[in-house]
Amino acid sequence: MLNSLRTTAVPDAADRTAARRRVPVAVTAPDPISREGAVSQLRRHPEIELREQPGPDTVALLIENTLDDAALTRLRRIVRSEGARAVVVVDAIRETELLDLVGCGIGAIVWRHEATAHRLVQAVLAAARGDGDLPADLLGRLISQVGTLHRGAAGRVGAPSLGLQPREVDVLRLVAEGLDTGEIASKLSYSERTVKNVIHGLTTRLHLRNRAHAVAYALREGYI
Structure with missing residues (x-):
């Protein structure tokens, strides 16, 4: 992933290609003034198509x-459940929050004090291409943190793999809808044993107590 990240730079040919196809963008902010400020900056750029809500074909x-x-x-909900690619504009990021952001699927981050119209459009186009776009200082911090994690994990054997696999998400979504094991098996064309194994595997791997705990985890992490 780190190889695909790039720091702030002048838009290249790929940016111009993305511009020609118009990138749908939905702006979300904690207050109307911040939202309208970003919308007014983006509205002046013909490569941006503003939308009200994020979705699978938008950049949030x-x-x-x-x-x-x-x-x-x-x-997590916007990226994982709604399928949007995302750009985050924020004042500051603590060390503990940086990997959380990357874990959410966020690859483009803009410091709020650098959020000019040009900078916002650049980050949006990068996100639309599936590229990373981080401020240079933040990229350095991320590389340092990943290196620390790798060194810490080097001596550990059998460390658990975190997160949910696609079929685990499918099963938990049906559990959340109130279906029992037999109904889930029928719905997904699995055997009942397979459904039980999927649930047992994810609860064991993620140290979850039961199905309800697993559904709560999936909801909290934005999978369902």
Whole structure:
């Protein structure tokens, strides 16, 4: 992933290609003034098509005051459940929040004090291409943190793989709808044993107590 990240630079040919196809963008902000400010900056650019709500074919431009648990849950939902690519505009990011953002699927971040129209459009076009776009100082911090994690994990054997696999999400979505094991198996064309194995595997791997705990985890992390 780090190889695909790039720091602030002059838009290249790929930017111009993205511009020609118009990128749909939905702006979300904690207050009307911040939202209207971003919308007014983006509206002047013909390569941007403004939309009211994020979705699978949009770039979500998210303006956040702080990256608390509520903000991270909102980001996960937009990226994982709604399928949007995202750009986050924020005042500051603590060390503990940086990997959380990357874990949410956020690859483009803009400092709020650098959020000019040009900078916002550049980040949006990068996100639309699936590229990373981080401020240079933030990229350095990310590389340092990943290196620290890798060194810390080097001596650990059998560390658990976190996150949910697609079929685990499918099963938990049906559990959340109230279906029992047999109904889930019928719906997904699995055997009942397979459904039980999927649930057992994810609860064991993620140290979850039961199905309800697993559904709560999936909801909190934005999978369903």
